[in-house]
Amino acid sequence: MLYPNLDVSEMFVERQAQRSAMHVRHLNEQLVRVLKTIGYDVGFQSGQGQYLVDRDGARYLDLLSGFGVFAIGRNHPVLRHALKSVLDSDLPNLVQMDVSTLAGVLAERLLDHIPYLDKVFFANSGAESVEAAIKFARVATGRTGIVYCDHGYHGLTYGALSLTDDKNFRGGFDPLLPDCKVVPFNDLAALEQALSSRQIAALIVEPIQGKGVNMPTDEFLPGAAALCRKYGTLFVADEIQTGIGRTGRFLAVEHWNVEPDMVLLAKALSGGHVPIGVVLTRKHIFDKVFNRMDRAVVHGSTFAKNDLAMAAGIATLEVLKAENLIENAARRGAELQLALNRMVPGYELLKEVRGKGLMIGVEFGPPKSLRLRASWNLLETANKGLFCQLITVPLFKDHKILTQVAGHGSHTIKLLPPLIINDEDCKWIETSFDSVIAASHQVPGAIWSLGKTLMDNAVRKSA
Numbered sequence: 001m002l003y004p005n006l007d008v009s010e011m012f013v014e015r016q017a018q019r020s021a022m023h024v025r026h027l028n029e030q031l032v033r034v035l036k037t038i039g040y041d042v043g044f045q046s047g048q049g050q051y052l053v054d055r056d057g058a059r060y061l062d063l064l065s066g067f068g069v070f071a072i073g074r075n076h077p078v079l080r081h082a083l084k085s086v087l088d089s090d091l092p093n094l095v096q097m098d099v100s101t102l103a104g105v106l107a108e109r110l111l112d113h114i115p116y117l118d119k120v121f122f123a124n125s126g127a128e129s130v131e132a133a134i135k136f137a138r139v140a141t142g143r144t145g146i147v148y149c150d151h152g153y154h155g156l157t158y159g160a161l162s163l164t165d166d167k168n169f170r171g172g173f174d175p176l177l178p179d180c181k182v183v184p185f186n187d188l189a190a191l192e193q194a195l196s197s198r199q200i201a202a203l204i205v206e207p208i209q210g211k212g213v214n215m216p217t218d219e220f221l222p223g224a225a226a227l228c229r230k231y232g233t234l235f236v237a238d239e240i241q242t243g244i245g246r247t248g249r250f251l252a253v254e255h256w257n258v259e260p261d262m263v264l265l266a267k268a269l270s271g272g273h274v275p276i277g278v279v280l281t282r283k284h285i286f287d288k289v290f291n292r293m294d295r296a297v298v299h300g301s302t303f304a305k306n307d308l309a310m311a312a313g314i315a316t317l318e319v320l321k322a323e324n325l326i327e328n329a330a331r332r333g334a335e336l337q338l339a340l341n342r343m344v345p346g347y348e349l350l351k352e353v354r355g356k357g358l359m360i361g362v363e364f365g366p367p368k369s370l371r372l373r374a375s376w377n378l379l380e381t382a383n384k385g386l387f388c389q390l391i392t393v394p395l396f397k398d399h400k401i402l403t404q405v406a407g408h409g410s411h412t413i414k415l416l417p418p419l420i421i422n423d424e425d426c427k428w429i430e431t432s433f434d435s436v437i438a439a440s441h442q443v444p445g446a447i448w449s450l451g452k453t454l455m456d457n458a459v460r461k462s463a
């Protein structure tokens with residue numbers, strides 16, 4: 001039987017003009033207000049590859065990629081075919097009192113990329129993967145302590161939030177998980193002091209921190225892994241954003257020749273359509289958790305191994321390999337960083353460009369000249385990090401590039417495009433950034449008029 005009122009694509013067309021009103025009434029009104037304030041409420045209608053199209057037919061280059069989930073681009077035909085094949089096959093999905101064939105295939109293919117690990121646990125999201133890693137580490141070691149790094153981000157569920165060093169996210173949700181200790185990123189001495197108690201089950205760390213695109217020193221990750229071995233602590237690499245080719249390697253830890261005890265993946269493995277999270281771990285850890293038949297389901301998640309998610313993961317890995325997207329990320333990322341770094345000497349507001357592959361941070365900082373410094377200080381007084389909106393908003397409105405700041409109060413803009421971007425896209429990024437940054441050095445000017453508007457809004461919010 002067909003239900004004519006359930007044509008969802010037609011429903012999208014019919015109701016899209018009401019999207020903001022529906023969100024104000026039923027969902028997140030504050031998000032709608034933010035989008036309207038900064039001029040991002042353009043009503044995107046479609047997406048293909050690295051591009052988005054708004055209600056007026058304008059094409060945008062997407063440098064957010066849904067916070068990293070669209071590594072292979074939006075609506076990739078191979079992914080769509082894989083999902084349709086599952087829906088058309090009447091597979092025995094989520095029987096529960098059975099084991100999943102497609103989960104076995106995806107686990108096998110993931111471990112081919114990370115041969116020093118042995119077992120796979122599937123979840124529904126990155127945050128769920130972090131929660132599982134906390135539980136696994138505590139059971140495997142018999143310890144309760146978890147160490148994480150300042151400025152890190154691991155998710156917003158309670159355990160993951162307990163390892164997320166951001167007051168904006170944590171505020172109002174205390175008390176969080178006990179026995180979680182923060183140490184400075186890149187500080188091996190502080191890490192050793194924390195681990196020397198021999199009460200720490202795991203160090204959970206992003207190889208490159210997503211909030212700020214903060215890079216490890218060449219010594220930090222290898223040194224951290226060595227300290228974990230010395231004190232019996234498990235080394236857990238949160239590769240939820242950095243993994244699946246983002247940095248020009250399958251895993252970011254490969255740049256530093258580190259082999260973690262657990263690796264956490266999510267985001268890009270989904271292909272952008274069906275959420276998935278993964279914990280890849282050593283056998284001795286896994287066997288401590290699932291150690292008897294009566295503990296076969298001691299940890300799990302109802303939808304974790306659903307066939308659509310498994311198919312999305314399999315298709316994503318296939319596309320990465322067939323289209324050489326990891327190599328493309330390395331090559332295009334190097335080109336972009338070189339082009340953007342060439343601008344640094346010419347612009348006093350542009351401080352640094354850093355990253356690996358197609359995870360790039362463009363950092364701005366206080367200028368030296370008196371006129372620019374006065375304008376900078378006014379913005380900083382109103383709202384720390386506000387200057388970056390003077391870059392992202394014109395990039396969006398005038399150059400049709402979608403990007404955003406790399407965290408609350410941050411002076412860094414993060415570029416996280418699909419791994420499929422081409423030479424034309426790189427030129428688009430380079431010329432657009434050059435134009436907007438140049439305009440930001442003109443005081444008075446249109447960009448600083450925008451700054452006054454944003455500053456007035458910030459002051460009203462805090463009043």
